[in-house]
Amino acid sequence: MATRSKELSDRLRVPASELTVRIDERSLGFASTSELSPLEGTIGQDRALRALEFGLRVKARGFNAFVTGVPGSGRNTTLASYLSRVAEERPVPGDWVYVSNFADEMKPRGIGLPAGLGRRLAQGMAELVGEVKARLPRVFESDEYKRQVEDALQAIRKRHKEIEEEMVTEARRRGIGLTMTPAGAIGAFLGPDGTPMTQEQIGALSTEQLAEVREQEQGLQEFMAQRSAELRRLEREETGVRQELSRNVASFAIKPLFAELEQTFEAEAEALVYLREAREDMLHHLRLFFEDDGPSAGHPSVSDDPGRDPLKRYGINVFVDHSKSSGAPVVFVQNPSYYNVFGKVDHVFRMGVMSTDFSMIRSGDIHRANGGFLVFQAKDLLSYPFVWQALKRALGSGFTRIETLGDQLGSMPTTSLEPAPMPIDVKVVLVANPALCRMLQLYDEDVRKLFKVKADFGYDMELSEENIRGYASFVVNRVQEEGLPHFDASGVARLVEQSSRMVEDKHKLTTQFGEVADLVTEAAYWAREAGHDEVSGEDVLQAARERRHRSNLTEERLQELYDAGTIRLEVDGEAVGQVNGLAVVDMGDYSFGRPSRVTARVGLGSGEITHVEQASQMSGPIHTKGFQILIGYLAGKYGTTATLPIRASITFEQTYQGVDGDSASSTELYAVLSSLSGAPIAQRLAVTGSVDQQGTVQAVGGVTQKVEGFFEVCKSHGLTGDQGVMLPASNVRNLVLNNEVTAAVEAGRFHVYAINSIEEGIELLTGVPAGEADESGLYPEGSINARVVARLEAMGEMLRSPDLVGTRTRDETSKTTLEEDQSRERDPREGPGQPPVAPMP
Numbered sequence: 001m002a003t004r005s006k007e008l009s010d011r012l013r014v015p016a017s018e019l020t021v022r023i024d025e026r027s028l029g030f031a032s033t034s035e036l037s038p039l040e041g042t043i044g045q046d047r048a049l050r051a052l053e054f055g056l057r058v059k060a061r062g063f064n065a066f067v068t069g070v071p072g073s074g075r076n077t078t079l080a081s082y083l084s085r086v087a088e089e090r091p092v093p094g095d096w097v098y099v100s101n102f103a104d105e106m107k108p109r110g111i112g113l114p115a116g117l118g119r120r121l122a123q124g125m126a127e128l129v130g131e132v133k134a135r136l137p138r139v140f141e142s143d144e145y146k147r148q149v150e151d152a153l154q155a156i157r158k159r160h161k162e163i164e165e166e167m168v169t170e171a172r173r174r175g176i177g178l179t180m181t182p183a184g185a186i187g188a189f190l191g192p193d194g195t196p197m198t199q200e201q202i203g204a205l206s207t208e209q210l211a212e213v214r215e216q217e218q219g220l221q222e223f224m225a226q227r228s229a230e231l232r233r234l235e236r237e238e239t240g241v242r243q244e245l246s247r248n249v250a251s252f253a254i255k256p257l258f259a260e261l262e263q264t265f266e267a268e269a270e271a272l273v274y275l276r277e278a279r280e281d282m283l284h285h286l287r288l289f290f291e292d293d294g295p296s297a298g299h300p301s302v303s304d305d306p307g308r309d310p311l312k313r314y315g316i317n318v319f320v321d322h323s324k325s326s327g328a329p330v331v332f333v334q335n336p337s338y339y340n341v342f343g344k345v346d347h348v349f350r351m352g353v354m355s356t357d358f359s360m361i362r363s364g365d366i367h368r369a370n371g372g373f374l375v376f377q378a379k380d381l382l383s384y385p386f387v388w389q390a391l392k393r394a395l396g397s398g399f400t401r402i403e404t405l406g407d408q409l410g411s412m413p414t415t416s417l418e419p420a421p422m423p424i425d426v427k428v429v430l431v432a433n434p435a436l437c438r439m440l441q442l443y444d445e446d447v448r449k450l451f452k453v454k455a456d457f458g459y460d461m462e463l464s465e466e467n468i469r470g471y472a473s474f475v476v477n478r479v480q481e482e483g484l485p486h487f488d489a490s491g492v493a494r495l496v497e498q499s500s501r502m503v504e505d506k507h508k509l510t511t512q513f514g515e516v517a518d519l520v521t522e523a524a525y526w527a528r529e530a531g532h533d534e535v536s537g538e539d540v541l542q543a544a545r546e547r548r549h550r551s552n553l554t555e556e557r558l559q560e561l562y563d564a565g566t567i568r569l570e571v572d573g574e575a576v577g578q579v580n581g582l583a584v585v586d587m588g589d590y591s592f593g594r595p596s597r598v599t600a601r602v603g604l605g606s607g608e609i610t611h612v613e614q615a616s617q618m619s620g621p622i623h624t625k626g627f628q629i630l631i632g633y634l635a636g637k638y639g640t641t642a643t644l645p646i647r648a649s650i651t652f653e654q655t656y657q658g659v660d661g662d663s664a665s666s667t668e669l670y671a672v673l674s675s676l677s678g679a680p681i682a683q684r685l686a687v688t689g690s691v692d693q694q695g696t697v698q699a700v701g702g703v704t705q706k707v708e709g710f711f712e713v714c715k716s717h718g719l720t721g722d723q724g725v726m727l728p729a730s731n732v733r734n735l736v737l738n739n740e741v742t743a744a745v746e747a748g749r750f751h752v753y754a755i756n757s758i759e760e761g762i763e764l765l766t767g768v769p770a771g772e773a774d775e776s777g778l779y780p781e782g783s784i785n786a787r788v789v790a791r792l793e794a795m796g797e798m799l800r801s802p803d804l805v806g807t808r809t810r811d812e813t814s815k816t817t818l819e820e821d822q823s824r825e826r827d828p829r830e831g832p833g834q835p836p837v838a839p840m841p
Contacts, residue, residue, distance in 0.1 A: 005764075008763055014732055014753065019752060023494075025490045026489070028492060032534055033472055033475050036473055041081070043471075044458065048069070048078075048456055048457045051065075051453060052079070055453030061395075065454070067432070067455045068454060069456060069459065070457075070512065073459055076332075079375065087327045087329070087372055091327075092326065092327060093322055094114050095112070095318065096111070096363075096367065098111075098359075099274050099316055107420070110422055117265070117268065121261075121318075124261045124264065125315065125316050128314075131257055135257075136289045148245060148249070160231065170224075176190060176217065177189075177190050189213055251283055278314055288311055312357065329368060331368055333380075336376055337384050338384060338386050338405060339362075339405075342387075342390055343361065344402065345402060345404065345417050358417065366400055366424065376428070376430050382436075396446070400424050434456070459510065459511055460503045461509050463508055471495065471509065474517075475492060484524040485528065485533060486534050490537030493537060498544055500736050502516075505733060506734075522543035523540045523543040548590065552592060554587060555592040568654065571723055572717075572720060573684075577672075578674070579597075579668075580595050580667075580683060581595065581687060582688040583596065583661075591702065593705040593707065593709020596654060598650070599653055600649065600672045601675060602646050602675045604795055606647070607635075607644045608647045609646070609647075609649075610648070611668075614627060620661070622661050627650075629692060630668055630669050633695055634669075634672065636693060637695070646792070661701075663690055664688070665691045666758065667687040670687060670761060670762055673762055677784050679787065682766070689755060695757055695759065697756060697757055699730040707725045707735065708738060708741055711741050711744065711750055721749050725752050726761055728754070728756075729754035732754050759772075763784070769784065
């Protein structure tokens with residue numbers, strides 16, 4: 001038996017050469033990174049770059065992109081570099097301006113112009129308005145203008161005077177004196193001598209005389225009413241003539257000014273329409289250009305706001321300006337609030353009133369990125385209300401509107417500007433972790449229509465000569481960017497080894513270059529502290545040790561508990577139904593392995609197998625799945641002809657926090673098999689690995705941390721030379737152990753065993769073969785399986801035998817009753833002379 005166990009352990013033992021990755025610095029082809037060129041582009045992300053190139057270059061609606069990958073995988077850096085290169089190849093998009101809508105000031109007009117023409121239009125209009133304001137007063141103060149006014153109004157004024165004279169003559173005929181003033185006619189009754197009568201004279205008139213005077217007055221009023229209507233018609237005619245003359249004169253004065261602008265924008269139809277409308281509006285609002293009332297030429301004012309410059313109506317709001325741009329814009333949204341993304345309309349507080357106009361329309365990121373690329377961090381985007389829905393509407397319609405959040409909420413009616421919607425042609429890129437991307441694709445039906453491309457950044461890449469060379473060039477980048485010392489070949493070799501350790505795979509390198517960059521910086525620090533001109537391999541290892549030391553306080557405190565025996569863990573000897581299991585504690589920035597005892601107890605029952613953590617609601621769904629697989633294995637192996645006559649309980653001893661994962665399912669199964677068979681398990685070994693219902697041991701995560709965690713406990717208790725860890729054979733590639741553990745394995749003071757099946761594992765743990773059934777279904781005598789079957793048959797017989805069950809029940813009942821009576825007599829809560837405490841119901 002001993003010979004068989006030794007042969008098995010020798011066959012399953014993993015050689016030290018397979019426990020970690022070793023890079024021979026002599027094979028790198030350089031002595032120092034100072035001999036290398038910086039890295040251009042990205043390494044290890046060919047799939048993502050191909051998808052990204054397709055998504056950003058295809059010209060069709062809906063081909064926006066998701067960029068996914070774990071943080072630190074270079075998503076944003078690669079994206080920024082790639083977008084910068086692609087944007088340079090694209091034409092500069094056009095400008096967008098907002099101008100006054102002279103027909104409805106609440107609905108400003110939008111005009112699209114080629115790049116740079118928006119600023120030119122704004123400057124041209126500003127200069128034009130200034131020149132009009134300077135030129136018009138001179139024109140209207142000239143003698144020529146005054147002469148034209150006199151000539152145009154001569155006939156009207158002559159007729160006006162004639163009517164006034166008729167009114168005076170008619171009044172005198174009726175005995176009334178009439179005086180014409182600018183404010184109107186003033187009349188008085190005339191006496192016999194032709195002079196105005198006094199009040200005393202009027203009062204002295206007889207009734208008949210007074211009635212005659214009133215009759216003449218009434219007649220005159222009727223006459224004057226007829227003539228006054230004609231006078232008002234003449235006044236309106238005079239106003240119209242003045243306005244027409246003023247407009248003609250002003251048009252003659254300002255038309256050449258507009259002609260220059262119209263020539264500049266002759267290819268821009270919308271701009272020409274606006275210029276013509278602006279010219280017409282100026283001719284109808286000439287008073288705006290004068291300090292005083294100015295010439296009568298239409299509406300006297302266009303605003304009731306005394307603090308507002310009335311000539312702002314002719315300004316140009318350059319909403320999007322690409323006059324200084326080269327290539328397409330690339331906008332990375334830092335703060336995706338609604339107004340930051342979609343723009344807003346500002347307001348000012350004047351004279352107790354909030355006011356606004358088209359010049360206060362402010363652009364957002366989506367407007368500035370139009371014609372180019374707009375990049376969001378999806379997590380940030382979704383944290384702001386209304387932004388996601390508004391973005392989908394804009395991408396779906398091809399237009400974006402500037403609206404207030406009050407309009408979105410609909411909580412109360414508001415009055416604000418309604419700027420014309422702006423057409424958009426922008427590629428939107430959402431950077432997200434894989435889980436968020438998947439959630440959006442599953443639960444938002446619009447996502448697949450609007451984001452048809454996914455560029456998935458992997459978290460690892462092959463460990464190859466090419467990629468090692470790329471790592472070395474990446475170091476050159478960091479050296480140049482941060483002013484760090486160069487790495488020698490050993491420094492690069494150890495950096496590559498640490499990269500494999502980060503990704504937990506001897507055949508892979510991590511693509512989380514943020515972590516790698518930090519390690520480069522830290523290693524450079526320790527090299528300078530040591531006075532090294534270049535960063536060596538020892539400096540890299542020192543940086544790794546220091547990084548661990550900064551974060552492993554919890555690990556050290558747990559180790560103290562193991563050393564003190566507060567947390568029980570046996571690393572030698574044997575025990576029935578007890579196995580050393582392994583788990584990983586994740587602190588966020590640091591993770592480490594923690595061993596703990598897994599125990600199983602078995603008694604008579606009807607197939608109940610319970611897990612204390614599950615019953616206590618301390619286990620997660622994956623652990624529950626692994627436990628159910630364990631039950632399936634036992635039922636399929638030993639319960640095909642009858643229900644298992646057992647009641648089993650399994651637990652993680654001295655574990656007081658939630659557990660999840662299935663990496664302990666093989667450990668739990670070993671504990672149950674040991675408890676059923678009575679075969680003691682060697683406590684010198686710790687176990688990890690999941691199991692399927694056929695008994696195959698399967699890969700799990702965190703094997704490097706688990707092995708190192710058990711090694712630390714064994715080292716603290718004293719290495720005996722036969723301690724070690726059992727893990728799935730499929731996990732050997734994931735082992736990247738530190739130098740101390742690999743050295744102990746090389747020296748034969750610690751061991752790692754690769755297990756493929758439960759049969760191999762139980763034999764290694766107990767020294768007893770599992771045993772294979774022969775053709776009749778019988779297992780070899782003394783084997784684990786034979787012991788288990790024999791124990792189950794005996795327990796089944798006990799359940800089937802009424803005499804045995806009854807005797808056992810009576811004995812146990814009597815014993816229980818006696819113990820309860822003694823417990824009541826010696827209850828620790830009873831003091832001297834106190835009555836017994838009644839048992840709780």
